[in-house]
Amino acid sequence: MKPLVSIITINYNESEVTLDLLQSIRTLTYPNYEIIVVDNASPNDNPDKIKEKYPEITLIKSKENLGFAGGNNLGVKQAKGDYLLFINNDTIVPKDFIESLVQTLQDDETIGMVSPKIKFHWDPTLIQYAGYTPMSHWTIRNNSIGYHQKDNGDFDAEGETQSIHGAAMMVPKSIVEKVGMMTEIYFLYYEEHDWAEMIKRAGYKIYYQPKSYILHKESVSTGKFSPLKTYYISRNRILFARRNFKPFQLWISLLFQCFVSIPKNSFMFIVKRQNEHLKAFWKAIFWNLKNSATIG
Template structure:
């Protein structure tokens, strides 16, 4: 077990949300763990002035991408600039309590077989409710997983740390040595499913994915993309299939694609039609055709 206080690089992405990012950075100012560097990657915001972040927090490293590279691409820019032994990827639409870093660092210090760890995540609009306390396995039919404890009261029932099937991209800490062995997040997804893909790659490398409820954050959730937008419909629908193509074994992939073709695609099409959600319908079918026309996906 290590006894030092390793440098933690905190990486977050800004996209048209300087005010939101500034609120998160203000909460980071109160951290009891002081050996940190903070890196903000602006993902080529078209309707924002990210320089406001640097003006208010001159100690922060602000990197302005010339192109919107999505969740993975933006975070990868941050990784390449980071100096820390541990890298904490955190959404800009979060608020953190002062002591949330220490349990994550201690978890990784105590067990080098742990490749990534997420805290408990609670809703900012109601901190008594849980958003994430680990994940169930990815279903081979639906290509969906469930967040354990979702919308449940934070009454102590989800306070046991341990291995979990996948990580939550809103807050995840990964040792640099693991990234150097496994590689960066793949940028094929742009939005959604990339953290699950990365978690699978890290598990295949022999590491554990961990949930640590001694730490928590408050999550405002989906401010950049909207809680239910055509953009979200497109990327979740597209990337659900991309994830299966990259991570499922041949038999599981066959089962999944049969289910998508015979059940999921017809059901979603009818649902969007009945609800007259035509923009979502177009986004959904655009996602399906993307997978049909893009045969060559680099596999893990």
């Protein structure tokens, strides 16, 4: 018997999008999995229709919007699987994408997390993720390897990478039991990078497995460029550094933020007359100042 895989996905006002994912999951060739859908207190959606169309799933209806980490953690608490597969609801999966991920984790118990190759749904010939570069101690940003490049075989080498991609990541349940679940202070963005750092500090590797892939519609919930996204990315970028950088690295990054990043972004939003983004950006800065002693 193959080990049980718990597939966990979050729905927020996107039942139709979630139904598309579940339709693709039904074609999976992997023989042993369960599906957990967490509805994050959708205000303008009826998640019950997901259960009606796919009665085999476990539908958890949260009473409040817990964000990415909180919603997934709610699913973890119900999961029975040996392996936990966290996957965005705005993805489509090919029928054989689970096998290689499970095999990777079974073959090397020092691997704590694995992500597949991620390609764009709107153009499956283009890559979104083929691993990550290290997080810069200046900008507190990393780069997705292969981003917007053709899937021509150049990114087909599996191996250790610096961070995981939250759109699709598989983690052994034993690792979660040792290291803990995702911290919920982020709400949106950077929480998977933070979790990867926790798992690396525990002595495990982060892995990229291109034998598996998914198609990602990207940012359906929050919008590709919304004030909400501006706020959480700006807030959490600094929060990530505060939680994960060593003191000297943190001072470097904070100096860069104060004298380069913050003035540059403010100027950009002013010039483009993006007042809502400017407000969201400064709200993110003030959150970190107000919560200087809080790192989750």
